[in-house]
Amino acid sequence: MTQSFDEALRCFAPALPLAVGLSGGADSTALLLACAARWPGQVQAIHVHHGLQAAADGFERHCTALCARLQVPLQVQRVDARHAPGQSPEEAARHARYRAFEAAAQDRKAPATIQSIALAQHADDQVETLLLALSRGAGVAGLAAMPMQWARAGLQWHRPLLRVPGAAVRDWLRARGEAWVEDPTNQDQRYTRNRIRAQLLPALQATFPQFRDTFARSSQHAAHADALLQEIAQQDLAAVGVPPAIGALRALGTARQANVLRYWLRQTHQTTPGTAQLHALQHQLAACATRGHRIELKVGRGFVVRQGELLGFVEALTAPSL
């Protein structure tokens, strides 16, 4: 299932014009070079300047020089990626990056309307993402890791290198004498992702040489299972109603009840219950056999409360004192 760099590019058929998310690192430099050669005049680049590290100006200079040489229009988006309380710096940077990509794609001054955006994550990034999900105790949605393509904000998004081992991308660049900027934070062993790369991947390679293929297959199984769970949750939510009827929830089996509760809270109230919170809620539902039984539980950003025969959700700020 792993692919060579050239094979991956041959299989890639995005709607054009295409924009490549260009950080200046090895992977996105290789992706831009390959796409610009394959679709001359139809490719643009977007660089997001995070302003987070001193090296950021060096990344921008590399991107500017590369795009000038390839005659690829480049948009540089400056973002303030300071992280909010409870958010990791990486997560804040990722969110800011996606917003910046969307803003760049919608920019009327862009040379042509961008139809698709390509990002350069590769097979090793995918394994790291899966291991990070396992380390958090994630469910199937997390174990599905990164999709190869999806639609969002009127754009098609792609990760064409997702089956290509990281080393193959660098070999491809070296064979062409191309340079890239090495992110100094990639060596920082305080980041879990970097520890996975430096310590776990070599151990996996020695023990399970096929790990990129087999792990990717497991992620695909998880993605299919997740799609089924979403479909079932949608049908169950339509049946129990919004807000959900307690009697109808109690009639569902435990796993199915947990599935629809998680879906209701996420879709309707944009909050994700922790495992212990969901257990506590299900325990309360099981005990809720009498008219007088109260339910008032902290879940995600607020409280789930009993409102007669229904379950309600109250935002934390306006919740009743417990």
Ligand SMILES: Nc1ncnc2c1ncn2[C@@H]1O[C@H](COP(=O)(O)OP(=O)(O)OP(=O)(O)O)[C@@H](O)[C@H]1O
């Ligand atoms: N600052 C940025 N500007 C534009 N695109 C970015 C930026 N950072 C990341 N990306 C895009 O998102 C992808 C994944 O980001 P990640 O941080 O994992 O990669 P990276 O280590 O910077 O990789 P690369 O070697 O491709 O530059 C990159 O391959 C690139 O396509």
